[in-house]
Amino acid sequence: MQNETVAKKPHVVIVGAGFGGIRTARALAKNDVKITLIDKYNYHLFQPLLYQVATAGLSVDDIAYPVRAIFRDQKNVDFRLAEVSNVDFETKVVTMNTGQISYDYLVVAAGGMTNYFGMASMEKNGFGMKTLDESVEIRNHVLRMFELAAHERDADKRRALLTFVIVGGGPTGVESAGALSELIYHVMVKEYHNMNFKEVRIMLVEASDKLLATMPEELRDITVETLIRKHVEVRMCVQVTEYDGQRMSLKGGEVIPTYTVIWAAGVKANNLIDTLDVEQASMRRAVVNEYLQLPTRPEVFIIGDAAHCMQGERPLPMVAPVAMQQADATAKNIRNIIRGKELKKFVYKEMGNMATIGRNAAVVHMGKFKTHGFFAWAIWSFVHILRLIDFRNRAVVFVKWMWDYLVYERVVRIITRQ
Amino acid sequence: MQNETVAKKPHVVIVGAGFGGIRTARALAKNDVKITLIDKYNYHLFQPLLYQVATAGLSVDDIAYPVRAIFRDQKNVDFRLAEVSNVDFETKVVTMNTGQISYDYLVVAAGGMTNYFGMASMEKNGFGMKTLDESVEIRNHVLRMFELAAHERDADKRRALLTFVIVGGGPTGVESAGALSELIYHVMVKEYHNMNFKEVRIMLVEASDKLLATMPEELRDITVETLIRKHVEVRMCVQVTEYDGQRMSLKGGEVIPTYTVIWAAGVKANNLIDTLDVEQASMRRAVVNEYLQLPTRPEVFIIGDAAHCMQGERPLPMVAPVAMQQADATAKNIRNIIRGKELKKFVYKEMGNMATIGRNAAVVHMGKFKTHGFFAWAIWSFVHILRLIDFRNRAVVFVKWMWDYLVYERVVRIITRQ
Secondary structure, three states: OOOOOOOOOOEEEEEOOOHHHHHHHHHOOOOOOEEEEEEOOOEEEOHHHHHHHHOOOOOHHHHEEEHHHHOOOOOOEEEEEOOEEEEEOOOOEEEEOOEEEEOOEEEEOOOEEEOOOOOHHHHHHOEOOOOHHHHHHHHHHHHHHHHHHHOOOOHHHHHHHOEEEEEOOOHHHHHHHHHHHHHHHHHHHHHOOOOOHHHOEEEEEOOOOOOOOOOOHHHHHHHHHHHHHOOEEEEOOOOEEEEOOOEEEEOOOOEEEOOEEEEOOOEEEOOHHHHOOOOEOHHHOEEOOOOOEEOOEEEEEEOHHHEEOEEOOEEOOOOHHHHHHHHHHHHHHHHHHHOOOOOOOOOOOOOOEEEEOOOOOEEEEEOOEEEEHHHHHHHHHHHHHHHOOOHHHHHHHHHHHHHHHHHOOOOOOOOOOO | OOOOOOOOOOEEEEEOOOHHHHHHHHHOOOOOOEEEEEEOOOEEEOHHHHHHHHOOOOOHHHHEEEHHHHOOOOOOEEEEEOOEEEEEOOOOEEEEOOEEEEOOEEEEOOOEEEOOOOOHHHHHHOEOOOOHHHHHHHHHHHHHHHHHHHOOOOHHHHHHHOEEEEEOOOHHHHHHHHHHHHHHHHHHHHHOOOOOHHHOEEEEEOOOOOOOOOOOHHHHHHHHHHHHHOOEEEEOOOOEEEEOOOEEEEOOOOEEEOOEEEEOOOEEEOOHHHHOOOOEOHHHOEEOOOOOEEOOEEEEEEOHHHEEOEEOOEEOOOOHHHHHHHHHHHHHHHHHHHOOOOOOOOOOOOOOEEEEOOOOOEEEEEOOEEEEHHHHHHHHHHHHHHHOOOHHHHHHHHHHHHHHHHHOOOOOOOOOOO
16 A cells, blocks of 8 residues: 555545546535545546547547546545556555555446447447547547448448448437438538448347337437438347347347447446445446445445436436436535534436437427427537536537538548557 | 559549648649549648647647548549558559559659657657657657656656657757647646646757757747746757667766657658669658659659758758649649640749747748747747638637637647557
């Protein structure tokens, strides 16, 4: 263990600089605590827009923001660029690849990762879309497929190069399919002068009989119609069984020749959870009590995708609003413990549900309010721009989007790795 | 050889999508020729601003623009994403990693690469700055050094982590040193709350007794003064002999402990030139005649960094304006050959010379006109913004710079690779 100075102030260690971790640290800004925020990346990632990077709509820098910049003026936060490998709950010590650090309170906000449900061939040959690197890889790969197809004389191979499959009919899958369609049919189509775009195929595959399952039926139907209008083949009740990098097999025997499968069909808690001495529930998430604490460790809180938190009959979904509300509740309860007050139970407030299906088409559902089309898109854009963390990012992203909207252009189409 | 359709129109093959290659293709837009433009990257790179990417001032996408977007409306251009490995001048066939292609006219605009002058230890352990990948590597590395130094308890190691050496006192070296100083002393200083910035050292090392050797003495002196004011140690008449990744040795025995050496001390022609049957001059450049042709091959033109073209006593420098003027001249002479007209000799028109030394400081020299300080910086910014290839890039870059200028912020400080 490094020779950490013994803090007189309570030391709050937060693992993860995602929505949950950042929000917890911010919520403790005015409290007399010392905070150490640990992440293996030096940036906070705006995950809901990863698909825009994957489809060349936004730059890497538009959705990633340096953690240190966020806490520039919050002097009680120290950042550590490190990967956490274990936590000893007994001695209250976090082990990182760069040393050890002890805590008085621990907030595990380690996030989620792609869940391939044990399909090893998909994990090896498909693309996940949970990290910035993965999104850039998808962008590079899709662009490369077009470059290869442009001079490919074998028609079967050319069609396989131009077949793009997205597995998973949740928001990520739907949004990716819509954005990919626009990249191809509004931008690429102008620049590959000798290509027959009838050979291009975008397929959205979903195992259940619903896209955007949490949306009301009316909006689900509109989603399917909008995707079909954008040349996306929507295949429901279809299960993928294997993918070798060139041929995707479906249950029932059908085979789709394709060089590109994006796997957006599942998420599970970060693998840090496996190394901890905690009870696990579905999707590897750690079971917490109604205060988001580990049942036997009141000084340890787990929030966001990493936490299995029941609300009524079902566990809360792995989405940013849950992590953010849990962060606020956790900061409040840490204060309550320090001040000897009673803890407050966490109750999630559902704020609504929205997904965009490409330029100027979206579906929005908030309580009794339902809308779709351009107005929904405007709401979606507004909410996401507001959520982007600081003014500068917002401004640049806004300028880009407006421009994009006006001229149907995507300038980010550079292949950054060979 | 692939079964290329025999073109009735003359086929112009251009190797390289840098300033020379792009300009040649554009200049032939209205001519009845078929053009194939080959590059191993799918983007045109605005090399003069690479140092801004390396110092977190600009995004990758700000200075890289897709080649296909540039030629969206120019239907006589076909782009091939490929690496050229050889050219058979006898049969007029270009060999790429993806196949072969024959030409009637060939323009080799393959550009330059870093010249380590045989210092293998520097090539292995130092950073070049000629490609987009290299610039991103420098950015990632510099940011990582700060993260490591922030929690390093060994004072000697910490100082070595915080020592940044730039070798080469030309425009690239000077501009990098100025930009690095501002990144560190205006941005980083606000975010590493517990760091002693007196331990940071930026060193600019030059073998000769001059920085910006082509500038008039008055502006050279101002350059040195400006750098010193920006906390850059300027070391002239100093030769580097070795660098093992942790210790840089100078001629005379001095050793500088440092984890970061950026090598901006030399350029040579692309290594494609080595594979061609051409006469080479200094810096590996191919000797061309006064029409920029290979002396024995009138249908082969070589331009830009790859060409050794004498102007009076000296070969022309390896800079963008030379490549661009040579591109115009080459396009004109290809037209002249096709139309049976006489060729025109190439004469370079020197337009001036400028370098920026960080925010609102630059030196500009055009004929008898000399200026420095904010006005020079404004000229420099204006010229570079105009030169950025299309409106969108210009607009976004401009917005970013203005913002940067106003708030001294750099948002691009994300470490994209582990």
